[in-house]
Amino acid sequence: MRREGRVTASPAKADSFLIVPDIMKEAKETQLVYALVVKCEAKEETVVPNQNEVSGFEYLKELYAEDEDFKEEWAKCNSSFLDSSKFQLLEGFMFFEDRLCIPRGSLQEHIIRETHGGGLDIQSSLSLSLSLSLSLSLSLSLSLSPMSSFFSSVLLLVLMITASVTADSSALNFYQDVVFYWGNQLANVLNGGTSLTMSLVNASGCGFQSKNGYLYGRFDMNIKLVPGNSAGTVTTYYISSQGQYHDEVDFEFLGNVSGQPYILHTNIFAKGQGSREQQFYLWFDPTADYHKYTIIWNPRLIILMVDETPIRVFNNNEAIGVPFPNTQAMNVYSSIWCGDSWATQGGSVKTNWAYAPFTASYGNLEVYSCQDSSGSTSSCSGSSSSAPWLTQQLDVGLQAQLSSVQNNFMIYNYCTDYKRFPHGCPAECNQPRFLQ
Numbered sequence: 001m002r003r004e005g006r007v008t009a010s011p012a013k014a015d016s017f018l019i020v021p022d023i024m025k026e027a028k029e030t031q032l033v034y035a036l037v038v039k040c041e042a043k044e045e046t047v048v049p050n051q052n053e054v055s056g057f058e059y060l061k062e063l064y065a066e067d068e069d070f071k072e073e074w075a076k077c078n079s080s081f082l083d084s085s086k087f088q089l090l091e092g093f094m095f096f097e098d099r100l101c102i103p104r105g106s107l108q109e110h111i112i113r114e115t116h117g118g119g120l121d122i123q124s125s126l127s128l129s130l131s132l133s134l135s136l137s138l139s140l141s142l143s144l145s146p147m148s149s150f151f152s153s154v155l156l157l158v159l160m161i162t163a164s165v166t167a168d169s170s171a172l173n174f175y176q177d178v179v180f181y182w183g184n185q186l187a188n189v190l191n192g193g194t195s196l197t198m199s200l201v202n203a204s205g206c207g208f209q210s211k212n213g214y215l216y217g218r219f220d221m222n223i224k225l226v227p228g229n230s231a232g233t234v235t236t237y238y239i240s241s242q243g244q245y246h247d248e249v250d251f252e253f254l255g256n257v258s259g260q261p262y263i264l265h266t267n268i269f270a271k272g273q274g275s276r277e278q279q280f281y282l283w284f285d286p287t288a289d290y291h292k293y294t295i296i297w298n299p300r301l302i303i304l305m306v307d308e309t310p311i312r313v314f315n316n317n318e319a320i321g322v323p324f325p326n327t328q329a330m331n332v333y334s335s336i337w338c339g340d341s342w343a344t345q346g347g348s349v350k351t352n353w354a355y356a357p358f359t360a361s362y363g364n365l366e367v368y369s370c371q372d373s374s375g376s377t378s379s380c381s382g383s384s385s386s387a388p389w390l391t392q393q394l395d396v397g398l399q400a401q402l403s404s405v406q407n408n409f410m411i412y413n414y415c416t417d418y419k420r421f422p423h424g425c426p427a428e429c430n431q432p433r434f435l436q
Helices: 049-062 069-076 105-113 145-165 395-407
Strands: 004-007 015-027 031-042 087-090 093-096 099-102 141-144 178-182 187-190 195-200 206-210 213-222 233-238 248-254 263-269 278-281 290-295 301-307 309-315 329-339 358-372 411-412
Touching: 069 087, 069 093, 087 141, 145 233, 195 206, 195 329, 213 233, 213 329, 233 290, 248 301, 263 301, 263 309, 278 395, 309 395, 329 358
Parallel strands: none
Antiparallel strands: 004 141, 015 031, 031 099, 087 093, 093 099, 178 206, 187 195, 195 358, 206 329, 213 290, 213 358, 233 248, 233 329, 248 263, 263 278, 278 411, 290 301, 301 309
16 A cells, blocks of 8 residues: 655645535435535645644544544444545544545534535535644655655644634633533622632632533633631642543642731642642732633643742653553643642641631633533644644743742652652653653
């Protein structure tokens, strides 16, 4: 099947391609199923992207097994059973003849909407002329089979299309996009849903979660913590999945008596395994004004940031047996509750309810993500060029900032707690700091 050919890549032109969606219709019992396959037609020349340009679309490979349109054919392709099906797998991607299969999700919806003016009028067969919103300059000379060249061109087109999707708003509205699962009477939504206060009283705390789940993303929220005597209070901001083997990435702010600093407690769970705590003092008063707290989660790593300064990194070290969150969608959560059994000075200082209500303020919750709309599949709403979080790594500047924070403000690190791990710390702790 593989025939070696030589393709010379050149700069992509804004009008070099047409994309032609085909909707395959199949009757299954009483339900008509429409599956989207996408064909690339080169108008002038073939453009082959560097693998780094399309790595953000590896997630498509994970969707076929559960996709209603393609899962049966995907199973056949992965078995030894041979039939006359025109479906085939190439480097993990499913093709129908020479067309790339696009599983259900926002990418599929966007292609259909843009090509057919918002509907499923498959008779119109309109072509979408792509206008590039990113510039790619490719100068590699690659030895590829014709199918591989075609496959790369299709993925380049997908990359171009999704670059335009990121114009959608990333801001979540506290009226519309979250659910208060606890103590809703203690929540006060303000400014049309862009800001919020949540309070803790002796009888109850308060918490919300996003309506949508996300598989990878960047999550930003501005928070102003409880002022004054906040001993025993715990204010949280985190992302989490559900179940016994859940994934979770935590910011937890542990209150203190007046004049004493907050402690920022962080933890990461993967496949139900946690116990990866790191704690920090902050270099500012987090009660005097809003500060931005960020979680960046992509297939390579997780970064926790405060006002754009990295304080912690957790890399994908599955190669050495360390679990990493990469299969479960996570919702955004925030809450305020009483944790005086442990939160302040090991639980020796209790909450003084005479100072209640304890109120934390929130604003500008923004999510740039791959949205999970069905509970089992996800699709990115941004390209790697316009969504840098998708391929975010620690460059030299960020490494220097991380080192400074951890050298000066870290007060606990599970990787150096040898009493807790007398038989050896977790495997990632043996990696260099920036690869842990």
